[in-house]
Amino acid sequence: MAWSFDHRAATFVAALCLLAAPSVAAETQSARADDAQVARGKYLVSIAGCSDCHTPGGMLGAPDMKRYLGGSDAGFSIPGEGVFVGNNLTPDADTGLGKWTVDDVVTAIRKGKRPDGSELSGVMPSASFAHLTDDDAYAIAAFLRSLPPVSNRIVSYKSSEKVPIAVSAVLPPDAYNALPAALK
DSSP states (O other), rough: OOOOOOOOHHHHHHHHHHHHHHHHHHHHHHHHHHHHHHHHHHHHHHHHHHHHSSSSTTGGTOOOOOGGOOOOOOEEEEEETTTEOOOSSOOOTSSSSSSSSSHHHHHHHHOOOOTSBOOOOOTSOOOTTTOOOOHHHHHHHHHHSOOOOOOOOOOOOEEEEEEOOOOEEEOOOHHHHHGGGGOO
């Protein structure tokens, strides 16, 4: 079989390539912007200390980085309210933020509200995070969505419930000072 050269077909293919080049370049720039946004989110999550409360072992000084931001195994007590455990921030659909939109995540960070309108624990520093710029808040959400999903269902406990996990508690000075020295 002999190959023949068709100038019209070659011109058509060349024109298609020229037309596609800007969209390919834009797509590459968009991917770089997304990578930059995720990197910014990773940086912000790191300096904000999110891992301390949201990674197993984080509150105990030995974070399990294989389950990074997959939900804590220790809780923070608010006297009279209960023990609150840092939620799973990975995109796991059943136990994490997998069903949340980017805007849901940003609202939780900035306003301390879940998608259903209920409030997050007062332990979450939403009042401080309310001052994040739009770019920074959305960068954090993009980073959280980029994480590998971790299946880890988190439970918080009411004041009346028995707590089976380690607890960090803020105590009034009188209560703390009354503790035996071995517990201080």
